[in-house]
Amino acid sequence: MVTSPELDQSEILRESAAAHRHLARICFKTGPPTYTGVELEWTVHDAADPARGVDPARLRAALGRHSPVTLDPASPAEPLRHGGTVTLEPGGQLEISTPPRTSTGALIQATEADIAQVTGLLATAGLTLGRSGIDPYRRPRPMLDTPRYRAMRRMFDRRGPAGRTMMYSTAGLQVCLDVGEPEQVAPRWAAAHAVGPPLLAAFASAGRHAGRRTGWASARMAAWLAIDPARTRPVWVPDDPDDDPTAAWVRYVLAAPLLCVRRSGEDWSPPPGVTFADWLDGALPRPPTTDDLDYHVSTLFPPVRPRGYLELRYLDAQPDRDWRLPLAVLSALFSDPGTVRAAYAIAAPVAHRWSVAARRGLADPALAAAAAALLDLALAALPRLGLPAGVDDDIHEGVRRRLAAVRTADR
Structure with missing residues (x-):
């Protein structure tokens, strides 16, 4: 999960084969599956009146030297004490991105410490973190305005x-897993997608938005699925489970329309409908570079995105310390090749049910049954993670609690 220095040089791309080589090199870095990372987002609220808007100056004062430069251009953007970095989404949602760790237990402990630091900073300004995957109180409202966000x-x-709902009101939980050894890439890639719908259903927390029930188990995922299928639909599809991951990803990237083109000035809007493949074919005044390709990849938001590692993007933000549960479940499910195969076998029959999972969640019997079986499998595999005693007890209890809720929904 560390970028290689030799990839820092930007090169001009003149053909799709060069783009393919670059994407294969940076998006699927093979090796022993060692590291796990997590990225946590929250909406931010006034502690006394969560429906009240939060002024950017108030949030900037609370975060101080940890403010991202999008909020305070003069900020040093210092990492938190345990290495996490603070960024903000366009609506002011706060995100902590952790350095990857070789131990899930160490990752949990370091992340908890960074969360405690941030919540302490926010508390001094009378602010608090949200508890769900979409803002339950406020309508979408921008806080940050950059050329990227305008485009x-x-x-x-x-x-x-x-799109505005997604940009200004949603908060997700992203788990980052290594791609694995070359022979493990395809099974891990397929399983990472297949378990998505049942785990989305099991951990859905985004049913209420802007003061009303939405009719969705995860209105956050509903927003993502609605904005632009060319950049949010899954890359892997059950109809072609043996498709080469790299080839599938290259097709996806090159076929996606440009979201923005960086240039001097405030307007980064691209010509409508121009894809990266079109850019390679000369649709814009200058040829693209590898840096342009990397930036284009950052504007694609499928449920699983390869970034040298696998970024699993389909989970809603969780209340309080419950973020640890899906992190531990996914870490356990991907802890060895046999468990990966078993997880895939459980989830494959419902691997296409993204929209159903977002709308119905555990009210769908097939998704509930698959979710229960995956949580059972994860419980059996949790000892492999070697979690510290106190953390291990909490995680086991939390996953069993979630499993009981899933089984109740499955009746």
Whole structure:
């Protein structure tokens, strides 16, 4: 999960074969599956009145030297004490991205310490972190305005309001897992996708938005699925489970329309409908570079995104310390090749049910049954993680609690 120095040089791309080589080199870095990372997002609220808007100056004062430069251009953007970095989404959602760790237990402990530091900073300003995957109190409202976010908003507005909901109101939990050895890439890639719908259903927390029930188990995922299928649909599909991951990803990347083109000035909007493949074919005044390709990849948001590691993006933010549960479940399910195969076998029959998982969650019997079987499998594999005693007890209890809720929903 560390970028290689030799990839820092930006090169001009003149053909799709060069783009393919670059994507294969940076997006699927093979090796022993060693590291795990987590990225946590929350909406931010006034502690006394969570429906009240949060002023950027108030959040900037609370975060101080940890403010991202998008909030305070003069900020040193210092990492938190245990290495996590603070960033903000366009609506002011706060994100902590952790350095990857070789131990899930060490990752949990370091992340908890960084969360405690941030919550302490926010508390001094009368602010608190949200508890769900979408803002349950407020309508979508921008806080940050950058050329990237303006271009994003313009493109998404063509398809309706879902883009603004996603940008300004949603909060997710992302788990990052190594790709694995060459022979493990395809099974881990397929399993990472297949377990998505049942685990989305099991951990859905985004049913209420802007003061009303939405009718969705995860209105956060509903917004993501609605904004632009060319950049949010899954890369892997059950109809072609043996498709080469690298080839599938290259096709996806090159076929996706440009979201923005970086240039001097405030307007980064691309010509409508131009894909990266079109850019390679000369659709824009200058040829693209590998840096442009990397930036384009950062504007694609499938449920599983390869970034040298596998970034699993389909989970809602969780209340309080419950973020540890899906992290531990996924770490356990991917702890050895046999468990990966077993997880895939359980989830494959429901691997296509993304929209159903977002709308119905555990009310769908097939998803509930698969979720229960995956949690059972994870419980059996948790001892492999070697969690510290206190953490291990808490995680086991939390997963058993979630499993009981899933089984109740399955009746």
